[in-house]
Amino acid sequence: MATTANVLFSTLADPTRRAIFERLSRDGEQTVRALTDRAGVSQPAVSKHLGVLRHAGLVRRRREGRQTHYSARPQALAPLIDWMGHYAAFWRDHFDRLETLLNRMGP
Amino acid sequence: MTQHTAATRSLVIERELPHPPEKVWRALTQTPLIEQWLMKNDFQPVVGHRFTFRAPPMPHWNGVTDCQVLVVEPHRRLSYSWNASGEAAAGGLKTVVTWTLRPTRSGVLVRMEQSGFRPEEEQNYQGASYGWQRFISGLERVVAGLN
Numbered sequence A: 001m002a003t004t005a006n007v008l009f010s011t012l013a014d015p016t017r018r019a020i021f022e023r024l025s026r027d028g029e030q031t032v033r034a035l036t037d038r039a040g041v042s043q044p045a046v047s048k049h050l051g052v053l054r055h056a057g058l059v060r061r062r063r064e065g066r067q068t069h070y071s072a073r074p075q076a077l078a079p080l081i082d083w084m085g086h087y088a089a090f091w092r093d094h095f096d097r098l099e100t101l102l103n104r105m106g107p
Numbered sequence B: 001m002t003q004h005t006a007a008t009r010s011l012v013i014e015r016e017l018p019h020p021p022e023k024v025w026r027a028l029t030q031t032p033l034i035e036q037w038l039m040k041n042d043f044q045p046v047v048g049h050r051f052t053f054r055a056p057p058m059p060h061w062n063g064v065t066d067c068q069v070l071v072v073e074p075h076r077r078l079s080y081s082w083n084a085s086g087e088a089a090a091g092g093l094k095t096v097v098t099w100t101l102r103p104t105r106s107g108v109l110v111r112m113e114q115s116g117f118r119p120e121e122e123q124n125y126q127g128a129s130y131g132w133q134r135f136i137s138g139l140e141r142v143v144a145g146l147n
Helices: A002-012 A013-027 A032-039 A043-055 A073-079 A081-103 B021-030 B031-037 B117-122 B124-144
Strands: A059-064 A066-073 B001-004 B007-018 B048-055 B064-073 B077-084 B095-104 B108-116
Touching: A002 A043, A013 A032, A013 A059, A013 B095, A043 A059, A043 A066, A043 B108, A059 B001, A081 B001, A081 B007, A081 B021, A081 B031, A081 B108, A081 B124, B021 B031, B021 B048, B021 B077, B021 B095
Parallel strands: none
Antiparallel strands: A059 A066, B001 B007, B007 B108, B048 B064, B064 B077, B077 B095, B095 B108
């Protein structure tokens, strides 16, 4: 578990890799070429980043003819997500908002 | 504060607020007021009523939480189920949110308990989807803390 988390952290610590992963999560499956056009780095560099993401389980690839398509696997982030921690922050934020509302409301 | 039991776990948040319980009850049960501090909703304080909370959609989550009113004891206790909706609903989060109001000398003690977290839910797909944007935005800070 700790090892998995470390791999995920180190993989996503790189801003280019994070941008690629974010883009795949947001926009769905993409070819290497489409990703290269937007990444601002060379195609070999993008391919290398995709290899690292794939090693961490964050993306999967699908070959179709000469094209390789990549898609995100956001579920690979699961080891880093703690539901209770998430909701603890969520409810604290919303308790603050409830207090603000109560202060604004009439008696 | 968390409580541990064999099968499920609960999240409890308590806060004492300098307001009468009746006023807090309104904020917890009137649709336009709920929207102001929590989310868009079609809540009604009627046991059995099914309703949704709606947040902006994000990747792999439509932003909808499916709920059903379980308990309505005016000015004292309110409870509803709180379940992930959409494509991930099948394996998604299924919890119960219970609000308890206890009058105090200077106002009311508001207690929110969200119960039913199963250990495996911390690793399910829906969890990753819901939390991942927040995670990404906080990643640099977290990574900085690791070094």
